[in-house]
Amino acid sequence: MRIARNWRTRQQRYSLVGEVCTECGNKIFPPRDVCPHCTGPAQLPYTLSGRGEVYSYSTMYSAPKGFEEYLPYTVALVQLKEGPMLTAQLTDVDADEVRIGMPVEMVTRKIREDGEAGQILYGYKFRSVLA
Amino acid sequence: MRDVSIIGIGQTPVGELWEKSLRHLAHDAIVAALRDAGTGQADALYVGNMLSGELAEQEHLGALFADFAGLRGIEAFKIEAACASGAAALRVGHMAVASGLYDMVIVCGVEKMTDAIGADTTAALALAADQEYEVSQGVSFVALNALLMRRYMYEYNVPHEAFAGFSVNAHRNGAGNPNAMFRRPITAETYRRAAMIADPINLMDSSPICDGAAVVVLAPSDLASDGRGSGPAVRILASTSATDSLAIHDRRDPLFLEAAYLSSQKAYVQAGVTPADIDLFELHDAFSIMSALSLEATGFARRGEGVRWAEDDGERIAIDGELPLSTMGGLKARGHPVGATGVYQVVEVVQQLRGEAGVNQVKDARLGMAQNIGGSGATVITHVLAAE
Numbered sequence: 001m002r003i004a005r006n007w008r009t010r011q012q013r014y015s016l017v018g019e020v021c022t023e024c025g026n027k028i029f030p031p032r033d034v035c036p037h038c039t040g041p042a043q044l045p046y047t048l049s050g051r052g053e054v055y056s057y058s059t060m061y062s063a064p065k066g067f068e069e070y071l072p073y074t075v076a077l078v079q080l081k082e083g084p085m086l087t088a089q090l091t092d093v094d095a096d097e098v099r100i101g102m103p104v105e106m107v108t109r110k111i112r113e114d115g116e117a118g119q120i121l122y123g124y125k126f127r128s129v130l131a
Numbered sequence: 132m133r134d135v136s137i138i139g140i141g142q143t144p145v146g147e148l149w150e151k152s153l154r155h156l157a158h159d160a161i162v163a164a165l166r167d168a169g170t171g172q173a174d175a176l177y178v179g180n181m182l183s184g185e186l187a188e189q190e191h192l193g194a195l196f197a198d199f200a201g202l203r204g205i206e207a208f209k210i211e212a213a214c215a216s217g218a219a220a221l222r223v224g225h226m227a228v229a230s231g232l233y234d235m236v237i238v239c240g241v242e243k244m245t246d247a248i249g250a251d252t253t254a255a256l257a258l259a260a261d262q263e264y265e266v267s268q269g270v271s272f273v274a275l276n277a278l279l280m281r282r283y284m285y286e287y288n289v290p291h292e293a294f295a296g297f298s299v300n301a302h303r304n305g306a307g308n309p310n311a312m313f314r315r316p317i318t319a320e321t322y323r324r325a326a327m328i329a330d331p332i333n334l335m336d337s338s339p340i341c342d343g344a345a346v347v348v349l350a351p352s353d354l355a356s357d358g359r360g361s362g363p364a365v366r367i368l369a370s371t372s373a374t375d376s377l378a379i380h381d382r383r384d385p386l387f388l389e390a391a392y393l394s395s396q397k398a399y400v401q402a403g404v405t406p407a408d409i410d411l412f413e414l415h416d417a418f419s420i421m422s423a424l425s426l427e428a429t430g431f432a433r434r435g436e437g438v439r440w441a442e443d444d445g446e447r448i449a450i451d452g453e454l455p456l457s458t459m460g461g462l463k464a465r466g467h468p469v470g471a472t473g474v475y476q477v478v479e480v481v482q483q484l485r486g487e488a489g490v491n492q493v494k495d496a497r498l499g500m501a502q503n504i505g506g507s508g509a510t511v512i513t514h515v516l517a518a519e
Contacts, residue, residue, distance in 0.1 A: 001267055005263065009263055009267075012264075013267075030263065030264045032381075036376070036381060055282060055385075056278040056279070056281045056282035056285070056385075057278065057281060058274045058277035058278050058281060058329045058330050058331070058332070059329070059330040060269075060270075060271060060273075060274050060277075060328075060329045060330075061326075061327050061328055061329065061330075062249075062253060062271065062273065062328050062329065063250070063253065063269065063271060064250065064253045064254035064257050064266070064269070064271050065250040065251055065253065065254040066254070067269040068250055070269065073269065075268060075269065075270045075274050075278070076278070077278050077282075077379065077380055077385070084380075085380040085381075085385075086264065086380050087264060087265045087268050087270055087275075087278075087378065087379070087380050088268050089268055089269055095330075100281070100282070100285050111267070111268065111269065112269065121267075123267070123268070
């Protein structure tokens with residue numbers, strides 16, 4: 001990810017800042033300014049709790065450039081308890097222990113390094129909620 | 132608005148064509164299609180391509196190909212809609228002829244993927260997805276489809292093997308298509324044993340990375356039947372498209388391809404047909420899960436039952452089955468040169484409707500449908516074609 005884009009999306013990736021629609025009240029993540037539910041303006045920031053459950057998951061054995069060294073890793077669609085769904089890696093869990101419906105919570109982790117001299121990208125991953 | 136017909140088709144073989152450059156692929160298919168149409172001229176050239184900048188280090192394809200094919204001077208440019216670029220170029224060509232603006236238009240779908248190495252290609256294909264909130268997390272395009280497949284298997288209690296028939300059928304048909312990348316049949320056992328790419332998607336669920344170019348020549352239907360071309364003209368009864376969110380996580384229901392539903396419903400209305408009238412369907416089987424989801428969104432199956440078309444090694448979707456799918460091998464076996472795929476699908480429907488599909492000929496084929504999907508369902512373009 002390029003430096004400016006990394007910087008622009010830092011609030012979303014570090015602290016799950018989305019939006020709430022002032023018309024219909026739906027929570028939105030990632031932020032998109034027009035509510036996908038009612039098309040009203042949705043520009044009021046709203047920080048999501050980071051709690052949710054696994055909607056689906058996949059363990060990858062082939063990666064895009066820049067992610068090869070982390071293989072294999074598990075990605076998921078996470079349904080947040082406030083409603084929105086997002087795409088993220090799962091962490092601190094064995095691939096064969098992941099289940100659909102598993103409760104998860106957001107943690108901040110290293111996503112990738114852009115080579116030895118490049119930036120280190122941090123962002124959200126999700127881990128199993130400890131009972 | 133005028134009716135539009137396809138008066139010429141051309142295609143290169145699909146595969147790892149290291150001896151051919153991007154421009155040579157386009158040239159070969161354009162020249163073949165113009166010869167088939169019985170003409171040497173055209174008013175415009177629309178190019179469908181997704182990744183030439185990323186993988187072939189070349190943009191500005193319209194002017195390049197027009198010049199290279201001996202058509203310097205005509206209007207020409209590239210249209211991009213991820214994996215639906217080919218059908219998107221055909222949509223634009225259709226508009227140009229239907230509107231009365233042009234009488235002879237070339238539509239060329241082309242992709243050159245194999246000059247680049249694997250990880251670069253994987254990264255390039257992921258450009259079809261949301262860069263900031265999907266791809267930035269390390270998810271590949273295959274993995275996005277895997278997320279859909281896993282959820283589908285969970286919600287409808289379907290085992291992975293249930294999808295085998297889609298791939299078995301595609302490879303069976305690829306064996307009879309001289310232009311297909313894979314020309315050997317596979318068994319359900321081959322499917323079960325294939326290497327995992329992004330669990331649960333394995334190599335036999337996935338279409339291959341490859342090169343290829345396909346072309347159609349369009350003309351108004353009332354000018355198309357002058358007997359100039361080598362084959363009978365095929366009429367475009369419907370040309371429609373629709374969109375959905377780029378990211379799967381932004382969809383109202385990730386397991387329903389809303390754009391495929393909208394695009395096909397518009398197509399049925401435009402053509403005045405129902406799914407039951409369709410004699411063959413070139414669907415977007417980039418991954419076997421996409422076949423199941425497409426069949427459900429286009430009205431050939433109820434929710435959760437699209438996968439049932441794959442039963443018994445795809446007997447009901449075979450050439451002599453109830454609903455022949457991927458009749459020349461589909462994306463899975465003919466190959467999926469992404470920006471070219473939508474035009475290949477239409478070229479193959481034309482072959483079927485002209486009765487030129489050889490050993491893969493669907494008997495009495497009168498009405499064919501092609502559906503090209505961009506990304507994981509964000510752009511969906513449907514064409515319905517009829518034999519004149």
